[in-house]
Structure formats: C-alpha cells, structure tokens
Amino acid sequence: MIKMLSRSTLLRATFTLLVVLTLGTTPSHAQTDDAARKFVGALAQRAITTVADRQISQIERDERFRKLFVSAFDIPEIGRFVLSRYWRAATPDQQQEFLSLFEDITVLTWAKRFQDYNGESLETVSASKDGDHSWMVDSHILRNQGPQVPVQWRLRESDDGSFRVVDIIVEGVSMAITHRSDYASAMQSNGGRIDGLLSIMRTKLDQLKAAG
Amino acid sequence: MAAVAALLVGCATPPPDDDPEAKAEFEQVNDPLEPTNRVIFSANEGIDTYFLRPLAVGYRTAVPSFGRDRISDMIDNLKSPIYFANDLLQGNFTLAGATLERFALNTSFGVFGLMDVAEPMGIPGHQSDFGQTMAVWGIDDGPYLVLPLFGPSNPRDAVGMLAESYADPLDYYLQTGGRHWAYWTRMGVTAISKREAYLDALDDVKRTSLDYYSAMRSLYRQRRSAEINGAKNPSQYVVPSANMSALPANVLTEDTERQ
Numbered sequence: 001m002i003k004m005l006s007r008s009t010l011l012r013a014t015f016t017l018l019v020v021l022t023l024g025t026t027p028s029h030a031q032t033d034d035a036a037r038k039f040v041g042a043l044a045q046r047a048i049t050t051v052a053d054r055q056i057s058q059i060e061r062d063e064r065f066r067k068l069f070v071s072a073f074d075i076p077e078i079g080r081f082v083l084s085r086y087w088r089a090a091t092p093d094q095q096q097e098f099l100s101l102f103e104d105i106t107v108l109t110w111a112k113r114f115q116d117y118n119g120e121s122l123e124t125v126s127a128s129k130d131g132d133h134s135w136m137v138d139s140h141i142l143r144n145q146g147p148q149v150p151v152q153w154r155l156r157e158s159d160d161g162s163f164r165v166v167d168i169i170v171e172g173v174s175m176a177i178t179h180r181s182d183y184a185s186a187m188q189s190n191g192g193r194i195d196g197l198l199s200i201m202r203t204k205l206d207q208l209k210a211a212g
Numbered sequence: 213m214a215a216v217a218a219l220l221v222g223c224a225t226p227p228p229d230d231d232p233e234a235k236a237e238f239e240q241v242n243d244p245l246e247p248t249n250r251v252i253f254s255a256n257e258g259i260d261t262y263f264l265r266p267l268a269v270g271y272r273t274a275v276p277s278f279g280r281d282r283i284s285d286m287i288d289n290l291k292s293p294i295y296f297a298n299d300l301l302q303g304n305f306t307l308a309g310a311t312l313e314r315f316a317l318n319t320s321f322g323v324f325g326l327m328d329v330a331e332p333m334g335i336p337g338h339q340s341d342f343g344q345t346m347a348v349w350g351i352d353d354g355p356y357l358v359l360p361l362f363g364p365s366n367p368r369d370a371v372g373m374l375a376e377s378y379a380d381p382l383d384y385y386l387q388t389g390g391r392h393w394a395y396w397t398r399m400g401v402t403a404i405s406k407r408e409a410y411l412d413a414l415d416d417v418k419r420t421s422l423d424y425y426s427a428m429r430s431l432y433r434q435r436r437s438a439e440i441n442g443a444k445n446p447s448q449y450v451v452p453s454a455n456m457s458a459l460p461a462n463v464l465t466e467d468t469e470r471q
Binding site: 084085105109112113116118145146147171172173174176179180181182183184185189197201202204205208211 | 216234237241277281289331336398412419420422423425426427430431434435436437439441
C-alpha cells in the first residue's frame, strides 16, 4: 500500500515536473508567424493613417510619426549593428550621443519618405521564424501603377513578447547593411574616430532639418 | 602627368594583420581601387548633376507618366533578344519561353512594344544580362569598379556589358546603312528614361547618406546579388502561387529543379 502510494505520488510529481519544464521552456507569450505578419500590416497601416491625417498640424503629425517610429523600430539594436566594431571602442557618452543622432536622422529620413506618400499600400504575404527571437515577414508595396515592390521586414521579439523592426529589405537591399557600409566609410575618412563620425552626423541632421 | 599616374595606380591601403575585424571589413568592402574609383565617381557625379539629372527632370516635367511608361515599355521590349539569349545561357528555359511570349504579344497586340500587354495576362517582365549569366556560371564579380559614365560595376559586369553591346542584333542593324542616328537616339532615350526612373531613389540616397560613394557601392552590390539570386532561383518568377496550386508539392519541386 505504501509502495503504491509512493509510486502514484512519484508519478504525479514527475508529471508536475514535466508540465513545469514544458511551460518553463516555452514562454507563455511566444509569438506566432501570423502575429508577426499582423504586426507589420498594422504598423504600415498606422504609419499611413498618421501621415495622411490632414486634420492635425504638420508639427503634430511629425510628432506622432516619431512616436510610432521609435516604438516600432529597435533603434538601439540597429545602431549597434551599424556601428559594429566601433561600438565597443566608443565611450558610453559617445554611444549615447550616437544613438540619439542616429534616431533623429532615421526618423527624419523616413518622415520625408512618407511625405511623398501617394496612395501606396502594403500587403503582407507571409512570415517565418528564422532565429531564436528573429522573424522575417514578406510583403510588397502596391502602387497605383507600375510593378509591386517586394519588401521584407526583419523583426525581433523582445522579452515581453512584443515585436520590433530591426531591418527593412527593399528589393533585396537591406537598410541596415547599407547604413553600416555608409557609416563605416564616413568614420574611416575621419581617421576612424567616433568624434569625427558624430560631427558628420550632426551636420547631416542639420541638413535634413533645414530641408524639412 | 605624375598626378594622373598616381591616380591610376592608386590603391587603398589594406589594414594591418593584427586587426582581424578591420581586415574582414576591408575584404568584405572589396574595393582595392577605392581612391581611383572615387575620382571617377565624382567626375560622373559632375556629369550627372549638370547634364543627365536635369535632362531626366525635364523629361519628367514634359512627358506625362503615361507617355514615359510607353517609352520605357518600348525600350524594354527592344531588349528582348538580349534577355532571351541570357535566359537560355542561364539554363532558365521557362523564363526564356516567357521572354519569347512577351515579345510576341507586346510587339503585336502591344503595338511595337509600346504597351506591355503581357504583364496583365500573367507574364511579368524580367531582365537578364550577361553579367548575371556569368554569375550563374560561377564567375565571381571581382573588386568594385566605377566605370566612367556607366557608374558602379565590377570586372565581371563590365565584361558582360561590353559583350552585350556587341551582341545586340538591333544595334547591329542600326549601326549600318546610315542609321547611326537611330542607334544614338536609342542609347540617349534609354539613359534619360532610366535616370528618370531612379530620380527619387537616388535623390533619397544622396540626401540621407553620410558618404554617398560608399552608400552607392553597398546598394549596387546588394541589388546585384539579389538579381543574381533571382537568376539562380527562377522559380520565384515561374510559380508565383505555388502554395495555392492543386498540384502535389513534389511535382512542383521537380518542375522547378529541372530548370
């Protein structure tokens, strides 16, 4: 009898342990392909709604666009990738200023791109998980005329289960890789110093602001 | 004179061996002729700023988009023999068939190629060139090159472009019997039409990049390798909706592998 009891207890304990282990290894907020696809679709829709809203002032529109952009893009992650090996050589202050300038430049760049918005829409096609916390979403931009433009989005799932965009690949051209190559060259032409790069970035930001 | 000589032998200095990351970057950038390339790049930039870009802007202002589409469709249709030959040389027989069908449909129903009637009928266009073909054959691109007037390239793509200029049957025809004006017109219209198509994209790169030269180098490389991947895996053109097909998956796989 004692033997029986202990065996069933053992069984129950093992079962409980298995359940705990399974739950432990699978985060309760694990994301699905469909959720990744929907995230991109919703993001594009919100961006279009924001820039197309004629009820609010330009300043208000820019501010909303910036908020949306900063919340949807993992700018620190992209910035670290862009700076690559120079990131570790930089002091915390330099890293901080780099990220702040990089964010401003990126937001202004995309705000300007959206200013030319002309009724295009984004159609998401499929999504697939291609890494531990990494997803690739295939989509294309539909234009009023002309062929569709294929766009891929690389997403990263953060610890709280939310998605952030880390790269956009338009017709095979990755924004992050292009930036990395661009920034590395700008840095080298300034003697490989972070301060040189930061000063070029400040100038670029002023130009972008002046151009509106 | 000495300056010119220095320019021609001008090479980028490789980083020292004790900096493996810098070395890896140098190899990945693969631009040993960078100093010379930059000089040619800025000369091209000058020509573009004062000549080609204004022409493209004027063309956009003067000709409505409907007209511009007719012209670019016609230019594209006239390149069909080149696309067809390269499709065959790449072993992409299904794509070669599509090129042939497009040429027949667009030249007849599309009134000498002015209208791309094949696209709405489900035969979208694609471009194949001899640089791609050589890439499919396994020839590497080699170091980055900026060609005078033609811009970003590499030894493989430059050879491909040269070979094509001798292989185009229409060019042969136009260069004989006092038709040189037509040859130059075709070349000029193609240049302006292409430049117009890239107007916004290039303005954007120029505005947002810190170093226009290296941004263009990166863009060219990435774009080219995407095109070559497309040529190596043509199934993306041929079976656009494979997952919606009623055919069993293995039949489709066999079909695409055969190409």
